[in-house]
Amino acid sequence: MSEAHYARIAELYDTFVKTDYDVPFFIQEAQAAHDDVLELMAGTGRLTIPLIEAGISMTCLDFSAEMLAVLRRKLTERGLRAEIHQRNVCDFELGRQFTLIILPFQAFPELTDVEDQRRALQRIRHHLRPDGQFICTLHNPPVRLKYVDHQLRLAVREERADGGHLLVWLLQQHQPATQVVEVLEFFEEYNAEGVLVSKRYSALQFHLLEQARFEALITAAGLEVVALYGDYQKNPFIADTSPFMIWVLRPRAN
Ligand SMILES: C[S@@+](CC[C@H](N)C(=O)[O-])C[C@H]1O[C@@H](n2cnc3c(N)ncnc32)[C@H](O)[C@@H]1O
The missing domain is CATH 3.40.50.150 (Vaccinia Virus protein VP39)
Incomplete structure (x- = not known):
């Protein structure tokens, strides 16, 4: 949901x-x-x-x-x-x-x-x-589907004000029977020294x-x-x- x-x-x-x-x-x-x-x-x-x-x-x-x-x-x-x-x-x-x-x-x-x-x-x-x-x-749909490659990809690498970084990894998967794409999103927050301070995962679907x-x-x-x-x-x-x-x-x- x-x-x-x-x-x-x-x-x-x-x-x-x-x-x-x-x-x-x-x-x-x-x-x-x-x-x-x-x-x-x-x-x-x-x-x-x-x-x-x-x-x-x-x-x-x-x-x-x-x-x-x-x-x-x-x-x-x-x-x-x-x-x-x-x-x-x-x-x-x-x-x-x-x-x-x-x-x-x-x-x-x-x-x-x-x-x-x-x-x-x-x-x-x-x-x-x-x-x-x-x-x-x-x-x-046919154009959007070209980006659905079932591979884990780095989508965003964003520097933060404190010198740390946010990395967002996406894995997009298509379910042909329902025409639903599921996007698994992994968010990693690193401090200025490159140490992982938080990681969270969430999933989103769209038709x-x-x-x-x-x-x-x-x-x-x-x-x-x-x-x-x-x-x-x-x-x-x-x-x-x-x-x-x-x-x-x-x-x-x-
Ligand atoms: C991809 S975000 C887009 C937000 C914003 N329009 C933008 O352009 O950045 C989709 C938004 O739809 C809202 N949303 C999803 N399903 C909804 C629903 N059934 N009723 C109301 N809001 C919904 C989510 O909470 C989220 O804020």
Whole structure:
């Protein structure tokens, strides 16, 4: 269960996830919405903080108390604010609707159970204004699978302020019967003398969601496609080569 995974690694998350390739895309989309944005599975605010700094009013949802504690601390340190809800994306009710809902960083497939995916999309549809949009980002399965090599690999070597290092090792394994990828993550913290001071292990799973399967899910949830991009530069999706599926969706009129 990914809740336990994120509880275990929340304090390390920002040290090993520093990527920002999607930030300009989401700033552009959020500014075009002219409204506050609901960010689902927001985590420690990797994307939230730059969006707020760009002038966007944010409502954030995540089920991990530990990840949200890091987000709250970062907001306080920067004198920023966001509305934060500790909820499961599969059964949330916020009592209002949004012009833009985003689910970034290819996190939706961490819902590996199809029923959870259905429930989440229904809740999202329920929270969208009739003229609203939902942006959901997924990996493109054939391209993502190229990185699943069943080998233990050093993914991150990050120097820390005290001269020590954090090393993150990953072992990714694909289960073809379920189209689930399991990522075993090993975190090693070394002091400035190179002595191992802590080691922890955690596992995360995600579903390789095929285009046709996701289309069926969104249709069942009463959503329809506005655009499908293959990357964060908004190039059209190409099935064999695009790294991502970036879905821009809207409620289907009945
Ligand atoms: C890969 S992290 C992404 C965090 C952040 N969006 C980012 O871009 O760095 C996935 C996040 O989804 C959250 N999450 C996973 N399953 C969830 C669920 N069912 N309901 C709410 N949050 C969930 C985790 O707690 C975690 O913070």
